[in-house]
Amino acid sequence: MSMESMTIPLLAGHGNIICFTTTRYGSNxxxxxxxxxxxxxxxxxPCQTHGSEALIVDEPFLALSxxxxxxxxxxxxxxITALPKVCIAVATADCVPILLYAPDKGVIAAxxxxxxxxxxxxxxxxxxRMVSQFGCAPSLMFAGMGPCIGREAFETGxxxxxxxxxxxxxxxxxLDYCPKTNKPHIDLREANRLQLIETGLLPEHIETSGVCTYSSGDFFSARRQGIQCGRMLSGIIIPNRVSNPVRDSRRY
Known part of the structure; x- marks a missing residue:
């Protein structure tokens, strides 16, 4: 990992895509x-609101002002997109950034x-949505989770x-309860990994960074620094054209 960004080896091993997660030094x-x-x-x-809406970035979207x-x-x-030379990314500072790649259809998601x-x-x-819109096969998909808050640090109510x-x-x-405080701790990585497996992704096709944003000074953490802290970007791009038409830009 450099001072500016890191990658996800499982995804980066595919020559058809580029993926990254910036550190707090490299969000330019x-x-x-x-x-x-x-x-x-x-x-x-996206203008994130902690919801569950997904948007397809297609040619009609690019044609907008x-x-x-x-x-x-x-x-x-x-x-979600299948367009080449379009980078889609999400901004995080403890939340889980998930990057998805469906090599069978040339579709990516952030x-x-x-x-x-x-x-x-x-x-x-x-x-x-990737399955219904593009015909992607979950068993052929790959997923990578970037740095996020770890179970040990994510105390909840x-x-x-x-x-x-x-x-x-x-x-x-x-779910765990801290022996010292008896407070609940949630594992967001595992919760999302289990969701991906439920959709049909193979466990060996899912990689997590293992880096806790709260514990590492290389990353922004809203819990450690406050909600006004900066954000890392986790993104993915198809650098060259992959044959697969996009049908529309409706949300999930």
Missing amino acids: REILCREMNIPEERLFV PAGQADTLQGIDAL VHAGWRGTVLQIAWKTVR EEVVEAFRLAGADMQQI
Whole structure:
């Protein structure tokens, strides 16, 4: 990992895509776009609201004015595209950034999964959108999760535990109680990994960085630094054309 960014080896091993997660030292969009050889207007980050809405970035979306694009990105927490030379990314500072790649159809996605989005099953919904819209096969898909807050650091209230329980999460796998404080701790990585497996992704096709944003000074952490801290970008791009038409830009 460099001081500016890191990659996800499982995804990076595919020559058809480029993926990255910036550290707190490397979120300069101009530099990122220059390294990817795209203009800044081809880098898209949704206006995240901790929901579960996914948007397809297609030719009609690109044809919108900058104001129209900005309006369309409101209330979106996941982006999907099959267009080349379009970088889709999400901004995080403890939440889970998930990057998806379907090599059978040349489709990519970037997902922002905070605890609320995880409860709303945004990872599951995004994969299902890729299946319904593009015909992607989950068993052939690959997923990478960037740095996020770890189980040990993510202390929650009982209301969060109840939200996960009501959503049908496997509490035995994602919930611990700290022996010292008796406070609940949720494993967001594992919760999202289980969602991806439920959609049909193979466990060996899912990689997590293992880096805790709260514990590492190389990354922004809203819990450690406050909500006004900076954000890392986790993005993915198809640098060259892959044959697969996009049908529309409707949300999930």
